[in-house]
Structures are given as C-alpha cells and as structure tokens.
Amino acid sequence: MTTTTASPQQETVRAILDHHERLGRTMADHVLTISRAADQLAAPHERRDRLVAFCAEEVVPHAEAEERTLYRAAEDLPEARALLRAMVREHTVLKERIAELEAARTPAETVAAASAVNALFQSHLEKENDLLLPALVAEGVDLGALLAGMHEILGGHEPETAGAAADGHHCTCGGHDDPGTPGATAEVTGGELDVRTLVPAQRHEQIFAAFGALPPGTAFVLVNDHDPKPLYYQFAAEHPGEFTWDYEEAGPEVWRVRIGRP
Numbered sequence: 001m002t003t004t005t006a007s008p009q010q011e012t013v014r015a016i017l018d019h020h021e022r023l024g025r026t027m028a029d030h031v032l033t034i035s036r037a038a039d040q041l042a043a044p045h046e047r048r049d050r051l052v053a054f055c056a057e058e059v060v061p062h063a064e065a066e067e068r069t070l071y072r073a074a075e076d077l078p079e080a081r082a083l084l085r086a087m088v089r090e091h092t093v094l095k096e097r098i099a100e101l102e103a104a105r106t107p108a109e110t111v112a113a114a115s116a117v118n119a120l121f122q123s124h125l126e127k128e129n130d131l132l133l134p135a136l137v138a139e140g141v142d143l144g145a146l147l148a149g150m151h152e153i154l155g156g157h158e159p160e161t162a163g164a165a166a167d168g169h170h171c172t173c174g175g176h177d178d179p180g181t182p183g184a185t186a187e188v189t190g191g192e193l194d195v196r197t198l199v200p201a202q203r204h205e206q207i208f209a210a211f212g213a214l215p216p217g218t219a220f221v222l223v224n225d226h227d228p229k230p231l232y233y234q235f236a237a238e239h240p241g242e243f244t245w246d247y248e249e250a251g252p253e254v255w256r257v258r259i260g261r262p
Contacts, residue, residue, distance in 0.1 A: 012143040012154070013133060019155030020125045023058065025230035030054060031118045033226045033251065038107040042252045048101060048110045050226065051117070055098045058152075059121065063091045065152035070132060073141050080135050083127070090124050192256075194223040204231060211235075211243065211259060219260030221248060227255055235259075 030051040037044040067088065074080040097120060101113035136143065147153055193210050195203040203224075210220055222228065227250065235243050242261065249256040 008144045009137065009142070012147065013137065015154045016133065016143070016147075017129060019062075019153065020129060022155060022230070023062065024122055024125050025233065026054060027051075027059070027118050027121055029227060029230050031114045032229075034114045035111055036227075037252050038111050040252050044107055044110045047226070048104060048114065051114060052098060052102045055101075055117070060095065060098070061152045063094065065150055066128070067091065069146055069150060069153065070128075070136065073146055074132060074136055077135055077139055080132065083131055083135075087124065087127060087132070090120065090127075094120055094124065188220045191219075192221045192223050196223060196225045204234070207231065207259075211239075211261070214261040216261050219244065219258050222255075222257045222259055224255045224257070225253070227251065228257060 030047065034044045034047045034051065037047055071084055071088065074084055094117065097113065097117045101110070101117055104110040104113045188210050193207065195206060198206065207222060214220065222231075232245055235245065244258070244260040244262060246258045246260075247255070248258055
C-alpha cells in the first residue's frame, strides 16, 4: 500500500479551504439562529449583535488580510484581474451589508439583512476556493511563504503544519486563532461545560479538550448561546462513531447538548 504525503503547498491550500469552511459554517449558523428566533417571535437583536461581532472580529480581518496577500499576489495574473476587481468590490459591499445588519431594528429587517450578508459571503468564498486559489497554484505562487503567520487566512495553522495542530486535532474550527484573554478557561462543573463567557475562538479548543478527557461511558453537557451544529460536523469528521450527541435544550436563548464517549 502506497501512502502519499501532501506537499507543503497542498497543506497550505487545505488550511485555507478548511478555514473558509469554518467561517462559512459559523456564518450560516448565526443566520439560522436569527431566523429561528424571529420564527419563535423572540427579538433577534442579541443574536444579530453576535453575528455583527463575528463579522468584525473574524470576517472583515480575514477579507483585509486576503487583499494584502492573496489578492496582491494575483495582481500580475492577467486572467485574474477582472476577478480581483469584482472580489475587492464584494469586500466593500460586504462591509456595507454588515453595517445594514447592525442598523436593523425589526425582526424582519434583521433576518433579511443577515441573509444578505450570508448569501454574499458564501458566494465570495466559492470564488476564492474555485477560481482564485487554483489560479495562484497554477502560477506556482508559494502560498506557504506568502501566508506565513497569517492566522486570519490560515485559521491558526502555520504553513509547515497546516494539516494538524500539535495535539493531533485537525482543526477547522479556528479554536487556535486567538489565544484570548490570559487565564480565560471553562471547566466541566457539575457535569456541564459552559462556554458562553469565552470568546468564540476559544470555545472549540476547550470543548475538544473536555471531550478528550472523558472516560468511556461518560458525558458532559455543553452549554452554549447558539446552536453548535458546526461543532457536530467537526466531531463527525474527526471522531466518527466515537461520540454521542443529544440535545437537552434547543434555544432560543440557551442550548444544552450532552456530548458523550460510548
């Protein structure tokens, strides 16, 4: 049996695609919780504010970092110039849509604005994945050297180790993007792990740490302020058949999920 080792270039591309996937999933998850809150006649303003914060803390810095690196590297590619102009324009429009979301007042305005932000962002990610990255790779641009230290694009992965974190956790959650406030932790207390006080970048990291410490046949209850469905997909990808996932409370303000190790 032959084992193929990915090249540093392939690992860097995979890190970019993984980070794009996490950003897209998180965006879609926020929009879903906003829509559900509106459907349940609950004011979605708190959830709107979380989405606006996510955009300000992760989406906009990600876009600006891309313009300084990937987009600049593609400026010399004649076939990419029209694409670049369109994508830079989309960054401007995305910021405008985020401002409209922040200014939304009624539930209907909030749902519409959140949906518009999500639709534009998902379409933009597809262009980067399917058009821009392949063009750069085809031209032989060294993405690892170009993006060294760019956590906003690589999702916390250095190019040399883009496929996995040091602990073996193949991270697409962005849990290593930001070290957060020194000393900020969440512990399993009374069988519950409450991550609501943590910044988003720290949550998945500590959830996986709690899961890793579970003896077989035990579980803990994750307490979160939004539906952690993207986390479920990551568990399914990294621990297939090794975990259980049962909702005990599903919003609109608090989600409790019992995560166990069979």
